[in-house]
Amino acid sequence: MKVLHCKTFGAPREVLSVEDAPMPEITRPDEVIVRVHYASVSHATGLMIEGKYQRKPPFPFSPGTEAVGIVEQKGSAVTHLSVGQRVACICDWGAYAEYLKLPAYTVYPIPDGIEYLSALPIPISYGTAYLGLVQRCRLTPDQTVLVLGAGSGVGLAAVEIASNMGCRVIACASTATKCEVAQKAGASDTLTGSDQLAAQVKQLTGGKGVDIIFDPVGGSLFASALRAAAQNAQLISIGFASGQLPEVAMNIVLVKNLTLHGFFFGQYTGWTPADERSIHAGMMSRVMAVLFRWVKEKKLNPDVQKVFSLDQVPEAIETLHGRSVTGKLAVKID
Incomplete structure (x- = not known):
């Protein structure tokens, strides 16, 4: 698969490169693999690449903490999702890749009738x-x-x-x-x-x-x-x-x-040393269901202003940091 790798901390234009990488494999019964269509661009992602975020992934890592796509595989303990289902998800990192493996606790079904780019800003x-x-x-x-x-x-x-x-x-x-x-x-x-x-x-x-x-x-x-x-x-x-x-x-x-x-929203998504995502999974699923219902009812109108390709992630981060945009920026993966 294609993946955007970060092998050392620094300026995105200097440390990011698109490379081939092995496909992920399910190793735990509570995991899923998602074929990623779009991923979000955030200030936190830029800070993580520069080594200025409170969490520092091991090298090499793929940035990106929010994505939408289709469930490709799932572990035996995952019951609320189906293979082939459209989903939005929150991950530790790894969203800037064609396939993303993550715990199913922070993976949420996208209702029919909601486009991927409208679903992308919902989780975070x-x-x-x-x-x-x-x-x-x-x-x-x-x-x-x-x-x-x-x-x-x-x-x-x-x-x-x-x-x-x-x-x-x-x-x-x-x-x-x-x-x-x-x-x-x-x-x-x-x-x-x-x-x-x-x-x-x-x-x-x-x-x-x-x-x-x-x-x-x-x-x-x-x-x-x-x-x-x-x-x-x-x-x-x-x-x-x-x-x-x-x-x-x-x-x-x-x-x-x-x-x-x-x-700190990360307390609910596993971004703390205690990793409480399984504890808050039920509450988070209910919240996401409310938000997606409001989107379907046209009470919320999530906005993605511009979409970049995978090799344009440095440009996307610079655009976000320039504070000239409103709403979200996205990266097209698939």
């Missing part, structure tokens, strides 16, 4: 947004949600999910174009990030502020958003796309009686 981007907002923050329809990085894949997912659940959504993105996309995704109001963010949010909310702040950006934007929080608000941090860790003004947290959530 929409799964992260849904679990963060619904499970951790207990989102209710009467709340106002501020989404930072609203032009990103996970940011747009948060806008859509909160809007679909009846919330008022204020989307914050870096450009007018991204704000326009967020508005089409369901945002009631849009803002570009600046030092005036808190004042702008207060003006939009009659001085109250927002009930939930969804932050995949970090850095100085978090500090600005903190001042936009209403009394008893919740802030959920899911990542640091800005490349900077935020500094938290704990005096504001104290006087506003705020709740800070750190949310």
